[in-house]
Amino acid sequence: MSVVPEQPDQSDPSLRLLWRHRTASPEEPRTKRGPKQKVSVDEVVDAAIDLADAEGLAAVTMRAIAQRFGLGTMTLYSYVPNRDALLVLMADQATGRTVLPDLPENPRKRLELVARLQYDELRAHPWLLEVQDVRPWLGPNMSDRYEWQLRAVDGLGLSDLEMDQTVAVLMGFAGNIARSELMKRRAEKVTGMTEAEWWAANYDTLSEVMAGSHYPLANRVGTAAGEAYQAATDPARELDYGLARIIDGVLAHVAERSPD
Amino acid sequence: MSVVPEQPDQSDPSLRLLWRHRTASPEEPRTKRGPKQKVSVDEVVDAAIDLADAEGLAAVTMRAIAQRFGLGTMTLYSYVPNRDALLVLMADQATGRTVLPDLPENPRKRLELVARLQYDELRAHPWLLEVQDVRPWLGPNMSDRYEWQLRAVDGLGLSDLEMDQTVAVLMGFAGNIARSELMKRRAEKVTGMTEAEWWAANYDTLSEVMAGSHYPLANRVGTAAGEAYQAATDPARELDYGLARIIDGVLAHVAERSPD
DNA sequence: GACATCTTCGTACAGCGTACGAATTTGAAG
DNA sequence: CTTCAAATTCGTACGCTGTACGAAGATGTC
Numbered sequence: 402m403s404v405v406p407e408q409p410d411q412s413d414p415s416l417r418l419l420w421r422h423r424t425a426s427p428e429e430p431r432t433k434r435g436p437k438q439k440v441s442v443d444e445v446v447d448a449a450i451d452l453a454d455a456e457g458l459a460a461v462t463m464r465a466i467a468q469r470f471g472l473g474t475m476t477l478y479s480y481v482p483n484r485d486a487l488l489v490l491m492a493d494q495a496t497g498r499t500v501l502p503d504l505p506e507n508p509r510k511r512l513e514l515v516a517r518l519q520y521d522e523l524r525a526h527p528w529l530l531e532v533q534d535v536r537p538w539l540g541p542n543m544s545d546r547y548e549w550q551l552r553a554v555d556g557l558g559l560s561d562l563e564m565d566q567t568v569a570v571l572m573g574f575a576g577n578i579a580r581s582e583l584m585k586r587r588a589e590k591v592t593g594m595t596e597a598e599w600w601a602a603n604y605d606t607l608s609e610v611m612a613g614s615h616y617p618l619a620n621r622v623g624t625a626a627g628e629a630y631q632a633a634t635d636p637a638r639e640l641d642y643g644l645a646r647i648i649d650g651v652l653a654h655v656a657e658r659s660p661d
Numbered sequence: 662m663s664v665v666p667e668q669p670d671q672s673d674p675s676l677r678l679l680w681r682h683r684t685a686s687p688e689e690p691r692t693k694r695g696p697k698q699k700v701s702v703d704e705v706v707d708a709a710i711d712l713a714d715a716e717g718l719a720a721v722t723m724r725a726i727a728q729r730f731g732l733g734t735m736t737l738y739s740y741v742p743n744r745d746a747l748l749v750l751m752a753d754q755a756t757g758r759t760v761l762p763d764l765p766e767n768p769r770k771r772l773e774l775v776a777r778l779q780y781d782e783l784r785a786h787p788w789l790l791e792v793q794d795v796r797p798w799l800g801p802n803m804s805d806r807y808e809w810q811l812r813a814v815d816g817l818g819l820s821d822l823e824m825d826q827t828v829a830v831l832m833g834f835a836g837n838i839a840r841s842e843l844m845k846r847r848a849e850k851v852t853g854m855t856e857a858e859w860w861a862a863n864y865d866t867l868s869e870v871m872a873g874s875h876y877p878l879a880n881r882v883g884t885a886a887g888e889a890y891q892a893a894t895d896p897a898r899e900l901d902y903g904l905a906r907i908i909d910g911v912l913a914h915v916a917e918r919s920p921d
Numbered sequence: 922g923a924c925a926t927c928t929t930c931g932t933a934c935a936g937c938g939t940a941c942g943a944a945t946t947t948g949a950a951g
Numbered sequence: 952c953t954t955c956a957a958a959t960t961c962g963t964a965c966g967c968t969g970t971a972c973g974a975a976g977a978t979g980t981c
Contacts, residue, residue, distance in 0.1 A: 433948070434946090435946065436945075464938095474938095475940095483939075484938065486935095
């Protein structure tokens with residue numbers, strides 16, 4: 402009991418991989434025996450990102466990526482510990498592709514920008530929505546992003562905790578709109594019909610099957626939505642509406658606290 | 662061109678399965694040749710729900726469910742067309758387990774109830790978050806739920822479209838909180854550490870690797886969060902805060918339009 | 922009794938992540 | 952230059968998944 406037991410390094414191995422470009426490289430060019438790697442980790446991750454953009458996250462298989470470089474499948478495991486780690490690397494690297502614009506003066510516009518930037522990014526890389534479920538990724542680009550987001554809500558009169566929560570609400574909301582849009586696109590691909598076509602094709606079945614139930618409000622609202630944009634939902638308007646309400650709520654909150 | 666071509670029934674086959682209990686049964690007890698089914702669709706779906714509750718959605722495999730009933734794996738396919746259809750049935754059936762309480766008079770409390778009911782349900786059945794990605798399910802219990810949600814936002818002064826969007830915002834927000842909670846639990850299971858332990862174990866690595874980057878706000882906010890609840894996030898407070906802001910925004914919106 | 926219909930389910934296949942270990946290539950040490 | 956250790960490459964194999972196919976068995980109707 403007098404000797405400190407061996408600590409088997411509980412630290413997450415993929416952290417160093419995530420930050421590989423920014424580490425101050427204490428003794429970087431160490432022993433370099435063995436053959437040189439034919440490609441770089443960045444190239445692997447970039448290829449995976451492109452694949453996910455083009456064909457969805459399900460198409461990002463170790464075999465498929467390896468084939469892109471003419472490598473054996475198992476060779477990838479000398480670049481990346483496993484698939485989940487690759488997904489995290491993809492997420493951070495994709496995040497790094499978005500340049501962060503200067504923040505406007507106007508508080509409302511600042512909050513809007515945070516949400517819309519996230520939304521645009523998720524439209525460009527919808528698979529980020531699925532990767533989010535894998536792990537809370539704490540990479541360099543994600544950290545930059547978070548700091549930028551906090552700057553957007555700084556100085557409004559929110560507490561530190563409220564700043565974090567406000568960012569979370571905005572990000573989550575943007576993600577939800579992007580997700581519903583993704584689901585819509587997927588449904589169209591799977592069924593081979595547009596949303597309007599699906600409703601037309603299933604109208605008879607639906608009215609037969611729902612004959613015994615009464616949905617006065619749902620019918621009224623559904624009809625209104627259908628007439629407004631020939632579909633059950635319209636992401637762009639949902640974004641405008643929800644974002645306005647959320648920002649209203651946040652700004653009202655700080656205004657109430659410090660009424661000039 | 663004079664004969665109407667055969668319509669190959671574009672309608673979704675799982676719709677009738679979803680509504681199997683409410684169909685007015687036009688000629689229900691038709692030909693009933695062949696052996697009787699040993700279990701019912703409801704039993705299969707219930708078993709799948711219990712399995713998902715206990716061990717997560719990944720544990721819901723066709724083989725595992727079949728084994729629960731002592732059936733051959735392929736036998737399940739005479740109950741349910743495929744796994745995705747089963748997931749949709751699970752979602753609707755689980756939704757049906759939640760009883761919908763009467764709506765309060767107070768508008769704020771009504772909106773809060775909509776969000777909190779959703780949140781509680783997602784805590785009870787976290788796998789619903791993953792099923793949501795499979796398909797927009799239009800089952801009887803989900804339809805009941807939607808009608809109830811619309812009643813909660815009816816009479817506030819919102820347009821039909823805004824009613825739908827408001828419900829969507831509340832549902833999405835509740836889902837996000839539930840999701841972050843789920844991810845936190847998963848991370849703890851995977852790493853075998855609590856969140857606080859993870860930060861402790863990775864503190865050295867993190868500060869080494871982030872040495873070259875500056876995150877003044879993130880550090881300040883992170884420290885505040887850590888002190889407040891010994892973790893990076895606290896779902897219960899996020900729920901309270903975000904919900905209050907969103908409801909503020911919605912109520913302000915309708916108040917502004919019809920100022921009594 | 923014959924037949925059509927429905928249920929049951931064993932086998933098989935393609936695809937996945939990845940554990941394992943052998944073969945190969947390279948830089949450093951003697 | 953030789954020797955050796957370390958690093959990379961990658962073929963094979965395993966267990967897991969959903970499910971297509973077709974045979975076998977059970978049951979109600981004619």
